[in-house]
Amino acid sequence: MLRTLGAxxxxxxxxxxxxxxxxxxxxxxxxxAARERIDxxxxxVRSLGRIEDLAVQLCSITGGIPxxxxxxxxxxxxxxxxGVADERVSAYPAExxxxxxxxxxxxxxxxxxxxxxxxxxxxxxxFGMRARPAAHKRLLEAHCGDGTANLAHGPAIPRERVDIVxxxxxxxxxxxxxxxxxxxxxxGIGNTTSAAAIVAAFTGRNASExxxxxxxxxxxxxxxxxxxxxxxLRRVVPHDWRSIASEVGGYEIIGLAGVILGSAHRRIPIVxxxxxxxxxxxxxxxxxxxxxxxxxxxxxSREPGHRIALEALGLQPLLELDLALGEAxxxxxxxPLVEAAARMVREMKTFAEAGVATGAATS
Numbered sequence: 338m339l340r341t342l343g344a345x346x347x348x349x350x351x352x353x354x355x356x357x358x359x360x361x362x363x364x365x366x367x368x369x370a371a372r373e374r375i376d377x378x379x380x381x382v383r384s385l386g387r388i389e390d391l392a393v394q395l396c397s398i399t400g401g402i403p404x405x406x407x408x409x410x411x412x413x414x415x416x417x418x419x420g421v422a423d424e425r426v427s428a429y430p431a432e433x434x435x436x437x438x439x440x441x442x443x444x445x446x447x448x449x450x451x452x453x454x455x456x457x458x459x460x461x462x463x464f465g466m467r468a469r470p471a472a473h474k475r476l477l478e479a480h481c482g483d484g485t486a487n488l489a490h491g492p493a494i495p496r497e498r499v500d501i502v503x504x505x506x507x508x509x510x511x512x513x514x515x516x517x518x519x520x521x522x523x524x525g526i527g528n529t530t531s532a533a534a535i536v537a538a539f540t541g542r543n544a545s546e547x548x549x550x551x552x553x554x555x556x557x558x559x560x561x562x563x564x565x566x567x568x569x570l571r572r573v574v575p576h577d578w579r580s581i582a583s584e585v586g587g588y589e590i591i592g593l594a595g596v597i598l599g600s601a602h603r604r605i606p607i608v609x610x611x612x613x614x615x616x617x618x619x620x621x622x623x624x625x626x627x628x629x630x631x632x633x634x635x636x637x638s639r640e641p642g643h644r645i646a647l648e649a650l651g652l653q654p655l656l657e658l659d660l661a662l663g664e665a666x667x668x669x670x671x672x673p674l675v676e677a678a679a680r681m682v683r684e685m686k687t688f689a690e691a692g693v694a695t696g697a698a699t700s
Contacts, residue, residue: 360601360625363397371396377687385681387655391633392678398606398631406679407606410457410672411516412448412665413477413596414441415506415617417465417589418484419527420493426530426562428552431484434526435468437664441524442473447662448522451669457520459665462509462596464502465588477512479505481588488531488585489565492572496583499591503624506595510603518675519600520608520635521617522665523589526552529640532616534566534585536646538573539619547642549612551661578623586620589613594620601628608675610668611638611660615646622650635671636660 371393376382383389395403416438422431440446441461452459462477463470467484470476481502485493494502513519525531529551536547544566550559569585582591594617600607601621609618609632622629634652637643639661647654655674660667688695 360598360627362627363394363630364400365397367399367401368393368397371402371682374687375682377689378681378685379688379691379693387653388674388678388681391655391674392682394633395606395675395679396682398604400604402683403679405517406676406683407518407672408456408676409515409517410455410520411513411518412452412457412459412520412522412669413513414448414459414461414522414524414665415464415589415593415596416461416524417528417587417592418467419525419531419587420485420487421489421530421565422527423487424489424561424565426551426554426558426565427526428554428558429526431526432468434524435466435470437524438466438470441664442470442475446664447666448664448669451666455669455672457669457672460513462589462592464506464592477509479509479592481505481592485587488534488569492583493531493586494583494588494591496579499579499582499586502588502591503595503598506592507599507602509592510596510599514603514605516605518606518608518672520610520665520668520672521593521596521614522610522663522668523593523613524664525587525589525613528587528590528613530562530565531585531587531590532613533642534569535581535590535616535619536642536649537566537570538576538581538585539623540645540649542645544570547645549640549642551640578620582620590617591620593617594624597621597632598625598628601625601631604631606631606633606675608633608635608668608671609652610635610665611663612640612643612646613663614668615643615650618650619646633671633675636667638667
């Protein structure tokens, strides 16, 4: 098991990764019962659109009508540094990762403002930062390495460490398992390059289709970023999830894949933020296909590869707000929609329960 949170140093979990593949699919019978109930609530059939679909998913995850409205909310931000930042693929230097994490812990960043608006607690997980943050009550230490190697020139992470990082992510979920729902985000300068390579590897798309401007890079950096991804993808052999994660992954991306597996094992819904978290979901699905049934796509960002990733995952986003920040900003904004969906299926009455007529009288 993972060592006590807050302790310095890294200890590999003793549990085998094989248990991660044993994710139970969401409850199909509960989904069918929810659909029938929703179709008989006091409203025209399907008049609440995607909120109805979300309510059905919540019922399938929890195994029935939820006993709560998912008001105990956690936001979990995975952080890690990337060696590929040395290739100048980002508009910001690598040290910004640590500086932004400091802002999250000081409650002064965008995600903190959003979290206060949606009544959620923010936690940061150090999966692989170069500069270790000072101890903090909202910092969860799962340090797996001092940043990745530069994927432009070789494997980002030693292959023998990939399973360990997934295991750490799954176990770190214990720190937030008392919450009803968890929103996932990330922070890591250079991680859109890693995400683009992961998405390209899983979907077979060309680098030019999945590489975007990330933090707002110019044309020259965009071309350099695309070339880096193309070069790295040539090394992904064999074409399995471990090879992809090792060659082009990030500690926070692989760790968040483990978090998704942990949430699925505990039947707790998890809300996915943007492009980088979608890349993590692709890894989680490759390990345990049923894990994606516990995932809710919060939004579609302006990154071109995010649409491709969501389509590959079979997820339809709840929002489209032209976001490109990360740090769980979009996932946080989707949390009230989850509450609304749960309250609808729990609190509305059916036509029969309310004594409301369902059709015109006949002569």
